[in-house]
Every structure is written in structure tokens, then in C-alpha cells.
Amino acid sequence: MALIVQKFGGTSVGSVERIEQVAEKVKKFREAGHDIVVVVSAMSGETNRLIDLAKQIMPQPDPRELDAIISTGEQVTIGLLSMALIKRGVPAVSYTGNQVRILTDSAHTKARILEIDDQRLRGELAAGRVVVVAGFQGVDEQGNITTLGRGGSDTTGVALAAALKADECQIYTDVDGVYTTDPRVVAKAQRLEKITFEEMLEMASLGSKVLQIRSVEFAGKYNVPLRVLHSFQEGPGTLITIDEEESMEQPIISGIAFNRDEAKLTIRGVPDTPGVAFKILGPVSAANIEVDMIVQNVSHDNTTDFTFTVHRNDYEKALAVLKQTAESIGAREVSGDTNIAKVSIVGVGMRSHAGVASRMFEALAKENINIQMISTSEIKVSVVVEEKYLELAVRALHTAFELDAPARQAE
Amino acid sequence: MALIVQKFGGTSVGSVERIEQVAEKVKKFREAGHDIVVVVSAMSGETNRLIDLAKQIMPQPDPRELDAIISTGEQVTIGLLSMALIKRGVPAVSYTGNQVRILTDSAHTKARILEIDDQRLRGELAAGRVVVVAGFQGVDEQGNITTLGRGGSDTTGVALAAALKADECQIYTDVDGVYTTDPRVVAKAQRLEKITFEEMLEMASLGSKVLQIRSVEFAGKYNVPLRVLHSFQEGPGTLITIDEEESMEQPIISGIAFNRDEAKLTIRGVPDTPGVAFKILGPVSAANIEVDMIVQNVSHDNTTDFTFTVHRNDYEKALAVLKQTAESIGAREVSGDTNIAKVSIVGVGMRSHAGVASRMFEALAKENINIQMISTSEIKVSVVVEEKYLELAVRALHTAFELDAPARQAE
Numbered sequence: 001m002a003l004i005v006q007k008f009g010g011t012s013v014g015s016v017e018r019i020e021q022v023a024e025k026v027k028k029f030r031e032a033g034h035d036i037v038v039v040v041s042a043m044s045g046e047t048n049r050l051i052d053l054a055k056q057i058m059p060q061p062d063p064r065e066l067d068a069i070i071s072t073g074e075q076v077t078i079g080l081l082s083m084a085l086i087k088r089g090v091p092a093v094s095y096t097g098n099q100v101r102i103l104t105d106s107a108h109t110k111a112r113i114l115e116i117d118d119q120r121l122r123g124e125l126a127a128g129r130v131v132v133v134a135g136f137q138g139v140d141e142q143g144n145i146t147t148l149g150r151g152g153s154d155t156t157g158v159a160l161a162a163a164l165k166a167d168e169c170q171i172y173t174d175v176d177g178v179y180t181t182d183p184r185v186v187a188k189a190q191r192l193e194k195i196t197f198e199e200m201l202e203m204a205s206l207g208s209k210v211l212q213i214r215s216v217e218f219a220g221k222y223n224v225p226l227r228v229l230h231s232f233q234e235g236p237g238t239l240i241t242i243d244e245e246e247s248m249e250q251p252i253i254s255g256i257a258f259n260r261d262e263a264k265l266t267i268r269g270v271p272d273t274p275g276v277a278f279k280i281l282g283p284v285s286a287a288n289i290e291v292d293m294i295v296q297n298v299s300h301d302n303t304t305d306f307t308f309t310v311h312r313n314d315y316e317k318a319l320a321v322l323k324q325t326a327e328s329i330g331a332r333e334v335s336g337d338t339n340i341a342k343v344s345i346v347g348v349g350m351r352s353h354a355g356v357a358s359r360m361f362e363a364l365a366k367e368n369i370n371i372q373m374i375s376t377s378e379i380k381v382s383v384v385v386e387e388k389y390l391e392l393a394v395r396a397l398h399t400a401f402e403l404d405a406p407a408r409q410a411e
Numbered sequence: 412m413a414l415i416v417q418k419f420g421g422t423s424v425g426s427v428e429r430i431e432q433v434a435e436k437v438k439k440f441r442e443a444g445h446d447i448v449v450v451v452s453a454m455s456g457e458t459n460r461l462i463d464l465a466k467q468i469m470p471q472p473d474p475r476e477l478d479a480i481i482s483t484g485e486q487v488t489i490g491l492l493s494m495a496l497i498k499r500g501v502p503a504v505s506y507t508g509n510q511v512r513i514l515t516d517s518a519h520t521k522a523r524i525l526e527i528d529d530q531r532l533r534g535e536l537a538a539g540r541v542v543v544v545a546g547f548q549g550v551d552e553q554g555n556i557t558t559l560g561r562g563g564s565d566t567t568g569v570a571l572a573a574a575l576k577a578d579e580c581q582i583y584t585d586v587d588g589v590y591t592t593d594p595r596v597v598a599k600a601q602r603l604e605k606i607t608f609e610e611m612l613e614m615a616s617l618g619s620k621v622l623q624i625r626s627v628e629f630a631g632k633y634n635v636p637l638r639v640l641h642s643f644q645e646g647p648g649t650l651i652t653i654d655e656e657e658s659m660e661q662p663i664i665s666g667i668a669f670n671r672d673e674a675k676l677t678i679r680g681v682p683d684t685p686g687v688a689f690k691i692l693g694p695v696s697a698a699n700i701e702v703d704m705i706v707q708n709v710s711h712d713n714t715t716d717f718t719f720t721v722h723r724n725d726y727e728k729a730l731a732v733l734k735q736t737a738e739s740i741g742a743r744e745v746s747g748d749t750n751i752a753k754v755s756i757v758g759v760g761m762r763s764h765a766g767v768a769s770r771m772f773e774a775l776a777k778e779n780i781n782i783q784m785i786s787t788s789e790i791k792v793s794v795v796v797e798e799k800y801l802e803l804a805v806r807a808l809h810t811a812f813e814l815d816a817p818a819r820q821a822e
Contacts, residue, residue, distance in 0.1 A: 016464070016467045016468055019468065020468070050487065053427065053487070053491065054490065054491065054494060056427045057427055057430065057431070057491055057494045057495050057498065058494040058495070058497070058498050061494055062493065062494050062497050064504070064505075065489075065490040065491075065493045065494045065497070065505055066490065066494075068486060068489065068490040068493075068505050068507070069486070069487050069490035069491065071486075072483035072486045072487055075479060075480070075482075075483050075486075076461065076464070076480050076483055078476075078479065079465065079476040079477065079479040079480035080464065080465065080468055080476075080480065082473065082476045082479075083465060083468045083469040083472055083473050083476045083477075084468050084469070086469070086473050086476070087468065087469050093475070094475075094476055094479050096479070096556075098509065099554050099555075099556075143510050144510075145507075145510075
């Protein structure tokens with residue numbers, strides 16, 4: 001018998017029918033003898049409906065009042081799911097963030113969880129009840145209702161699992177696990193049985209939008225085993241856990257991540273003096289533009305070339321900022337390119353294996369794909385290539401790092 | 412400067428536009444220097460939408476979970492109205508029943524208020540804020556969310572006014588006050604400046620559905636001056652207060668109430684023995700049928716006739732019960748009539764004026780209206796007449812008791 005926290009997002013509880021299906025799933029786990037805490041989001045569309053209503057009155061809604069309004073979405077779902085369980089003979093009870101007491105700071109619409117009181121939940125579990133908790137919300141020291149911001153329900157799930165020392169936090173989604181890469185790009189992509197928190201963070205931030213980064217960080221910090229599962233299909237999903245080399249037969253590379261959302265900017269012929277990087281990037285971040293990859297080439301003729309990537313939505317703005325900078329620091333020219341894509345190989349196995357990067361470059365060279373930028377971290381190598389080569393690059397790397405699923409036996 | 416509690420119902424906050432109008436009204440009172448607590452209902456239709464959702468899952472919804480769900484309707488309104496005030500430069504803050512702490516018993520969906528903590532509200536008022544409180548809801552000792560049942564927001568308003576010792580509790584509605592009778596029946600009906608709690612109770616229970624009976628009782632008990640006003644028109648409305656004979660130039664009759672919702676049942680030739688009333692009405696109330704007027708004629712031939720009225724919806728059921736009773740006690744016959752109407756004159760002035768009833772009967776006789784039943788209380792005389800005479804009877808009484816508005820001067 002285990003204590004399991006199960007989190008279902010807005011799509012999974014998006015209609016009465018789906019709520020009934022979720023109740024069936026919870027019932028099965030209950031009947032298998034587990035103690036269950038369920039965390040749910042608002043029914044899909046509901047949070048947006050409430051935000052729209054608020055914005056009709058106040059285009060920049062007062063944060064405290066917005067939280068009071070949008071937190072009602074989850075409150076409706078917990079009541080509905082509890083009833084769907086009770087109807088099935090599964091004792092259940094709903095808890096708002098305030099009722100649990102999920103104490104947060106007072107940063108309305110993006111509050112951080114400070115403390116969870118597990119007393120009442122433990123009492124309900126001991127009494128044999130499934131506890132259905134509203135995700136995304138909490139309450140501050142003064143009793144004001146707060147919300148946790150984007151992906152907040154995942155965070156609630158992980159935080160509850162940590163507070164209750166749950167055996168597992170299951171995040172139900174519309175995919176049946178984390179894949180070696182996007183199956184829409186590589187047909188032979190495989191579901192991973194296990195992945196480490198670090199790898200998952202790299203995969204998530206690189207565009208595998210299965211889990212919110214924040215909840216993965218949180219789970220890693222408190223060592224809460226996370227499992228990604230499909231809401232309405234059976235299957236073991238993917239377990240995200242700490243790096244236990246002895247028990248995990250670690251492949252060198254766990255997956256290939258990619259991202260089409262970036263654009264590249266280059267400033268050439270920059271006088272190479274100390275502080276030049278700050279002179280270039282300072283105005284960019286002052287304009288609230290997030291920079292991802294940064295590459296500075298070795299200097300020659302006392303000038304250097306400087307390249308970085310930003311989100312495509314910020315490209316025009318960044319280009320304008322950069323042109324101004326070029327003028328003020330006397331750089332030669334500014335250029336940019338939105339036809340790029342970033343491809344990354346991710347894996348903790350890299351730490352103990354040399355030559356991973358060169359194996360990557362070799363695979364790309366074989367396909368005549370030119371590498372425009374390279375950036376590396378301890379468990380990841382990212383390259384920027386021309387966008388049209390993206391799929392080819394991902395497939396080539398997937399094969400090169402032996403991630404392809406075995407071909408099915410012909411009948 | 413006064414402390415005023417203002418309550419706006421679902422129709423008054425039924426759309427973003429109406430919420431803005433309410434904010435304008437509140438702002439005016441605030442600018443006149445008053446401290447304001449506003450109590451609001453859910454936007455019209457919202458509570459029904461939520462109940463429907465719940466019933467799709469559980470036809471007899473679990474009461475605790477239903478309360479968790481439907482209490483969100485008011486929570487959305489308080490956030491929206493607070494923002495509409497903030498936008499207008501009026502400092503405002505929303506409070507749920509739990510946040511105020513409106514402590515109730517645990518009778519979900521029909522909870523009773525036990526205690527209101529006025530500490531936080533007083534703090535907000537002292538800080539110059541308008542406090543927008545969710546009507547209809549509270550919280551029990553264990554922190555479970557409760558709702559107060561039908562008319563609950565009126566009750567919240569009155570209870571808050573009592574707890575805060577407010578100078579006035581204003582109930583905003585779709586009428587501009589309490590009238591001497593229904594203006595759709597009598598064109599010359601007049602708005603009353605003042606009416607006593609007792610009169611209002613008689614008027615309300617007789618079909619003037621301006622206020623929920625429960626909140627009037629509550630206001631009377633705690634002596635909270637209640638004022639009925641129109642949400643979107645200017646005007647003083649009607650003040651409902653205690654009977655202060657010295658200050659109130661009391662007319663004998665304050666108003667004419669009527670009710671078409673009743674049906675009459677008669678059992679004839681009942682052997683007149685002690686306990687016969689109970690033998691007849693016991694089975695009726697055992698069948699959960701509420702009885703309104705009861706008349707027993709003097710006995711002759713050792714038998715008596717017994718007539719009572721019930722709601723028309725209960726007529727068939729009551730008739731069946733009565734037929735069984737007639738058989739078991741050896742009564743001669745049972746008959747019934749749904750074509751009746753009840754007309755009542757109401758006024759505390761009756762207490763000190765004799766001959767009011769006979770003046771009523773005289774007015775009806777002049778119009779050749781036959782009286783089928785009569786029932787009296789300290790401040791009311793009710794008669795049952797054939798339904799087709801209802802309007803005529805009401806108009807005749809309105810004139811007889813000098814309630815008609817003075818004819819407007821021709822231009």
C-alpha cells in the first residue's frame with residue numbers, strides 16, 4: 001500500500017464525462033489499496049473565462065481580486081470530482097488551498113508555497129477518504145487567497161507529495177510518458193521508462209512541454225518521484241527520479257530535444273574590450289528580452305563577433321536594441337536570422353562518457369547539416385542549425401545515439 | 412457619516428455592465444462620507460449553472476460538496492465588484508464568508524449563522540476601504556464551506572449590519588420600494604415611506620416577494636433598520652423598522668396583500684368530538700403538506716364542517732389524504748376548490764382601531780363579492796374569495812382604506 005498524489009489537469013477534467021473517467025481511475029487505485037490525494041485544475045477554459053470577465057472590468061486586474069476570482073475554477077472541480085467518487089462508493093472530500101492550508105507568500109497571481117499543513121489531510125486519509133485538493137491556489141498569512149501562476153497545479157501536486165512524503169506524485173497528461181524525442185518528428189521515438197530530474201529539466205526547457213519546469217525543480221529539490229502518465233490510457237508512463245546510477249541502466253543520451261521558437265542575432269566587428277558582453281546584453285535584458293544561447297568568437301584584429309538567441313516574438317525588438325548598441329559602441333554590423341532551430345542531446349550519461357559532442361557533430365556532418373552555434377552544459381549539447389534541417393537533424397541524432405525503437409516484427 | 416450595509420442581488424450584478432452600475436452607486440455613497448459594506452449574490456444564472464453541473468454528476472448532490480461548488484458564484488462577484496470600485500479610485504477589498512469569518516452551523520445548503528467576527532471588517536473600514544462581502548455563504552467550526560439557502564444573501568446583509576451595528580441595511584431590488592399593493596393590480600398603489608417589520612412579514616408571506624421572510628425576521632430580531640430600494644433608479648425606497656408609534660404617522664392599514672397560489676379543501680359532516688382537528692390535519696402534515704388558513708364552523712347535529720387551504724401544488728395530494736381521513740372518521744363528504752384567492756389587509760394600526768374587519772367586509776359586500784373564509788391575526792385580516800374577484804377585491808379595499816395615490820394634476 002502506497003500513498004500516491006495524483007494530479008489531473010484542465011483537459012483531464014474538462015467535462016462531466018471526463019471527471020467521471022478520472023473518478024473511475026482514482027477508484028481503481030483506491031481499490032488496489034492505496035491512499036490517494038487527488039489534485040485538480042479548473043475545467044479547461046474556465047480560468048480563461050474568469051480572466052476575461054475580470055479584464056472586461058479592469059484591463060489590468062487587481063491581483064488580489066483576480067486571485068479571488070480565478071481560484072473558484074479549481075473549487076468547482078474539487079466538488080464535482082468528490083461527488084463523482086462518492087457516487088461510486090468511494091468516500092471522498094474536497095479541500096480548497098485555504099482548507100488544507102497551503103500557506104504561500106503574498107505575491108498574488110505568482111505566489112510561492114511556504115508551508116503545507118498536512119494534519120487535516122492525514123486525518124482524512126486515516127479515515128479512509130480520498131482527498132481532492134484544489135490545485136493552483138493557496139492562502140497567505142493574512143488569509144488572502146493566492147494563486148501560484150502557470151503550471152501551479154503541478155506545483156501543488158508535488159508540494160503535497162513532498163509534505164505527505166508520498167511514495168509517488170503522478171502527473172496525468174495527454175501523453176503517455178516522456179519520449180526520447182517528439183514522435184511526430186521521429187516515428188521511432190520511444191517512451192522512456194525513467195529519466196532523471198536534471199534530464200527532464202533540460203528536456204522540458206528545450207521544448208518538451210509535458211511538465212512545468214517549476215514542478216520538476218520542486219520535485220527534484222524534495223526528491224519526490226514524479227510519474228508522467230496518460231489521463232485516459234493505461235500504461236506505466238515515465239518515472240522521473242533522482243540519478244541512481246547503480247539501479248538505472250543509463251543510456252548515454254536520454255533524448256533529443258528541439259525548439260523552433262528562437263531567432264539568432266549577431267553583432268560583428270565589436271571592439272574587444274573588457275565589459276563588451278555587458279554593453280551588448282545589458283540593453284537587451286533592460287528591454288525585458290530573455291536571451292538563451294550566447295556565443296562569442298575569439299577575437300581577431302582587436303574586434304570580436306558576438307551571437308545570441310532570443311524568442312522569435314522578441315526578435316524585432318532585440319534587433320532594434322542591438323542596432324542602437326552597435327552604433328554607440330562602434331561595431332561594424334548587425335545581422336539576424338529567424339530561420340533557425342535549436343537541437344539538443346540530453347543525458348546524464350554524458351558526465352561519464354567522453355566524445356559525446358563529437359559523435360553528435362559527426363552525425364550532423366554526415367547529413368551535410370551546417371552547425372551555426374554550439375553551446376554545452378554538463379548533461380546537454382545544443383546546436384543551432386538552419387530551420388529546414390531540423391527534422392533531419394533530430395532523426396539523425398536519434399539513430400546515432402541508438403534511441404530508435406526496435407523495428408516491429410513483420411507478421 | 413453613517414455605516415451602511417448594501418446588498419445587491421443576482422440580477423443587480425447579472426452582467427459586467429450592471430456590476431459597473433453598482434460600483435457607481437456605491438461610489439456615490441462613499442463620496443457622501445459613509446462607511447460601506449457591500450454584500451453581493453452570484454451573477455444571475457450562475458448558481459443554477461453550478462447546480463446543474465453538480466446534478467449531472469450526482470442527481471442528489473452531496474451537500475458539503477454542493478456548497479463548495481455553489482459558493483464560488485458569490486466569490487466571483489466580490490472580486491469583480493471590488494475591481495470595478497478600485498478602477499474608480501474607491502479603495503475596496505473582497506471577503507468570502509470564510510475570510511470575514513461568518514461562522515455557521517454545519518447544516519450544508521441551509522446553514523444558520525451563529526456568529527460573525529467583525530474584527531477584520533472594522534479594520535478595513537477604518538483603513539478607508541469599502542468591503543465587498545460574498546453573500547449566501549459561511550464556514551462551520553471545522554472550516555467546511557456552508558451556504559445559507561434561499562435568500563441567503565439578504566440574511567448575510569442583515570447579519571453583517573447587526574454585527575457591525577450598522578445604521579441601515581439597504582436591500583437593492585428590482586422594485587423601488589414596498590407598495591400598498593401590487594401596482595400591476597391597482598394602478599393607484601403607492602410606495603410606502605415606512606413599514607414595520609411585523610407588517611412586512613405579513614406582506615411578504617402573503618405574496619409581496621420583495622424580501623425574504625427570514626431576513627426580515629432577522630432584521631426585526633436585531634432591530635436593524637432595513638431599506639428596500641431600486642438597484643438602478645434613484646429614490647428613498649421603503650424603510651422597514653420597528654413600530655415607533657410616536658414618530659410614525661401610522662395609517663390604519665399599510666397595505667393589501669393577496670395570493671393566488673392556494674386551494675381550499677372542505678370536509679363536511681365530521682362527528683364533532685374532541686381531537687377531531689388533529690385527526691383531520693395530522694395526516695395532512697404527515698404528508699408534508701403545509702396548511703395555511705384553517706376554519707372550523709360551529710357544530711350542528713353533533714357534526715361540524717372543517718375547511719383549510721393548502722398550496723395549489725399540494726391540492727391533489729391533500730385531497731387524496733382527506734378522502735381517506737373522511738372514510739376513517741365517518742365524515743359525510745369531501746370537496747375542494749382551486750379557483751380561490753386570498754386577500755388580506757395588513758396594518759399595525761388595527762391594534763388600536765376597532766371596526767377594521769367590518770369595514771373590510773362592507774367594502775367587499777358593496778362589490779357583491781362573497782367571502783368564503785375569514786381568518787384574522789393581530790395586524791391582519793384575510794379572506795378567501797372566488798379567484799375571478801381578486802382584482803376587484805384588492806382595488807375595492809385599496810380605495811376603502813384610503814391607500815389610493817392622489818390623482819395627478821391634469822396639465
